[in-house]
Amino acid sequence: MxxxxxxxxxxxxxxxxxxxLGIAFTFILVIFFDAVWRGESVQIVSYPDHVKPDVWVMQSGVGNMHMAMSFVWDWKADQIAKMPGVKRVTPILYMTSVVSAGKHRMFAFIVGLLPDAKRAGPWKLTAGRHIGNPQEAVIPDVFSKITGIGIGDQLRIVDKSFTVVGLSSGTYSSANSVLFVPFADLEEILSSSGTYSYLLVDAKEGTDPNDLAKRIRDQVEKVNALTQKEFVSNDLSMAKQMGVGIIVIMTAICSALAALIVGFTSYSLVIRRxxxxxxxxxxxxxxxKILISVIVQSGILTFIGFIMAMLFALFVMPAVPLLLPQLTLAVSTPALFQIGLIALVVAVLGALIPAWFVSRLDPATAFHI
Amino acid sequence: MPEPVIKARNLTKSFGSGHTVVVAVDNVTLDIQPGEIILVMGPSGSGKTTLLSMLGGLLKPTQGTIEIDNADITTLKESALPEIRALKIGFIFQAFNLLDALTVQENILFPAQLHAGGINEARDRADVLINQLGLHKRRNALPQTLSGGEKQRVAIARALINEPKVILADEPTGNLDSQTGQEVMMILHDIAHEQGYSVVLVSHDPRVEDIADRILWLEDGKLDDRQQERHKWSRDPVCGMRVDERTTTIKTEYHNKQYFFCSDKCLQRFNADPGQYTK
Structure with a gap:
């Protein structure tokens, strides 16, 4: 049989x-959307993930960086710097805004750095240098590649112009890139004075970051202090909250599409036979036995589509960012397992209507064909 | 008298209801003996295929009973009928109905998966049938490459693979030329008379009458034994088929005796070596 x-x-x-191919295409769509979403999620926490202080200090009631606003009085940085177990405090000013460069626009995290705060600045420069003078900026190298804006070109943040002096790697995301400018310029844009947004606190060797964060919360008025792990986790969950609904809908649509293709193909094969x-x-x-045969047939179709999608995910998808540098893709093993499960469901669902047709087919029609 | 292989009693099949009811088979009673060839004839729409479908367990009668090899199939659950069809009945169709993707050998073995020994134990039987039916050179061929006669021989081998009690054949010569049709009739004749299978044939082809032991006429759903006094039967000395002396034109005289043949092929064989057939 x-x-x-x-x-x-x-x-x-x-x-x-x-x-x-049709089934593989729908699975590839699911894998692709998931990879884009995961890639973007990783990029959202790219800055905190790379500067990696032991403890983040921010305004009380704030718990992350993405889409957040925080103000901490400058004297609190001094207070924390004097606490036992604190090696260094690096303040940054931070805002989210649209950056304009000619006709190009980019939504970005803008990080204002004090002159001696390279520790909180770009972690890898692919061209140019760090900011050193007023109205200079370091922009993501991918943004430069996409737009052609390079070193020496001008860009605008709110009402202030900046000259690009460096290109940084790993700071681009289509949702939010990271751009570095001098602290004083950002202070002027924000019309603020005597405040920081976040304090990056490095602990002395042997100090437990959890203990240090707790002491800061207890001893410094109206601030929140989180370990690096907690802070990144909060940002990541924020990113997930923002994207997960869309991803679930896209996955459901693509899975339904795959089930329809399997169902239609199995049905047309059954009708033809x-x-x-x-x-x-x-x-x-x-x-x-015939029903099992229909399910097996549906399973074979789905399996072939699944294998094609896996091959694409493993061998073709990693090359996509080379052609489209603005895309950050992260293909995850759980996503591939998820596709496997979806494929199983799709195979069964796709066999339902053909199976119903088969069960109703009268064997006596064999005499009339 | 041996026990009939099929005992059909008061079989009725109607379709529709109320004013639109159509009685396709009306109160038919029929016994079929082992090794007997029964030909069911009748005009189009007379209920021949409906009767065949009921005898084959493909269609439930509205009334009446059918016993195949002492098992009343009319009282069996729907789910039990496939096994009866697989093991007790062999089907031969007008359109051959081979499975296009399978080779000759695979087609023949296909029903064997339902036999107790499965396909592996049926391989020897399949080899015998393939050789008997002259298909040994076409064993691995696909149906689309076969002639009509070869297709029907494959269908016959498939019908016989599970060694059923009854062969039900619907217009088995309907899609074949006269020569090939004749060959197929000879095969059916041989499997009934030499191997003991009961064969029920439905056909419009009057040549099939030649091999039938009994001819039944079905009209408006009712069955009658056809009058056969107008025939004068004798045996073809080559194939043993029954031949009507009054109508056949294929005959010869040998040692002052007339011999009648079912086909030119048998006559040629006879002329090649008459002594072999007149001992």
């Missing part, structure tokens, strides 16, 4: 290939 199932399926190579199905029913093959 399996031989018949496989041979009759493989004898229609065009249908088999077309359907498997109803003569043979009536014959094998007349020959004594029971409904149960």
């Amino acid at each position: 399996f031989k018949w199932t496989w041979k009759s399926l493989s004898s229609q190579r065009g249908t088999l290939a077309g359907s498997a 109803r003569r043979e199905i009536a014959i094998i029913k007349a020959l004594g093959i029971g409904n149960d």
Whole structure:
């Protein structure tokens, strides 16, 4: 029976290939959207993940960086710097804004750095230098690649112009890139004085970051202090909250599409072979075996589509950012397992209507064909 | 008298209801003996295929009972019928109905998956059938490459693979030329008379009458034994088929005796070596 199932399926190579490609395409879409979302999520925490202080200090009630606003009085930085176990405090000013460069626009995290605060600045420069003078900026190298804005070019943040002096790596994301400017310029843009946004606190060796964060919360008025792990985790969960709904919907749509393709293909194969199905029913093959055959057929189609999607995910998708540098893709093993599970469900769902048709097919029609 | 292989009693099949009811088979009673060839004839729409479908367990009668090899199939659950069809009945169709993706050998073995020994134990039986039916050179061929006669021989081998009690054949010569049709009739004749299978044939082809032991006429759903006094039967000395002396034109005289043949092929064989057939 399996031989018949496989041979009759493989004898229609065009249908088999077309359907498997269609199924693979929907699975690739699911993997791709998931990879984009995960890649963007990783990029959202790229800054805190790389500057990596032991403890983040921010305004009380604030717990992350993405889409947040925080103000901490400058004297509190001095107070924290004097606490036991604190090695260094690096303040930054921070805002989210649209950066304009000619006709190009970019939504960015703008980090204002004090002259001696390289520790909180770009972690890898691919061209140019760090900011050193007023109205200088370091921008993501990918943004430079996409727009052609390079070193020496001008860009605008709110009402202030900056000259690009450096290009940084790993700071671009289509949702929010990281851009570095002098502290004083950002202070002017924000019309603020005597405040910082976040304090990056490095602990002395042997100091427990959890203990230090607790002491800061207890001893410094109206501030929140979180360890690096907690801070990044908060930002990541914020990113997930923002994107997960869309990803779930996209996954559901693509899965439904895959089920429809499998169902339609299996149904059309069954319709095309109803003569043979009536014959094998007349020959004594029971409904149960034919139903299994239909499910196996649907499973084979889905499996081929799944394998094609996996090959794409493993060998083609990693090359996509080379062609489209603005995309950050992160293909994850759980996502691939998830596709495996979806494929299983799709195979069963895709077999339902053909199976219903098969169960109703009258074997006596074998005499009339 | 041996026990009939099929005992059909008061079989009725109607379709529709109320004013639109159509009685396709009306109160038919029929016994089929082992090794007997029964030909069911009748005009189009007379209920022949409906009767065949009921005898084959493909269609439930509205009334009446059918016993195949002492098992009343009318009382069996729907789910039990496939096994009866697979093991007790062999089907031969007008359109051959082979499975296109499978080779000759695979087609023949296909129903064997339902036999107790499965496909592996059926391989020897398949080899015998393939050789008997002259298909040994076409064993691995796909149906689309076969001639009509070869297709029907494959269908016959498939019908016989599980060694059923009854062969039900619907217009088995309907899609074949006369020569090939004749060959197929000879095969059916041989499997009934030499191997003991009961064969029920539905056909419009009057040549099939030649091999039938009994001819039944079905009209408006009712069955009658056809009058056969107008025939004068004798045996073809080559194939043993029954031949009507009054109508056949294929005959010869040998040692002052007339011999009648079912086909030119048998006559040629006879002329090649008459002594072999007149001992």
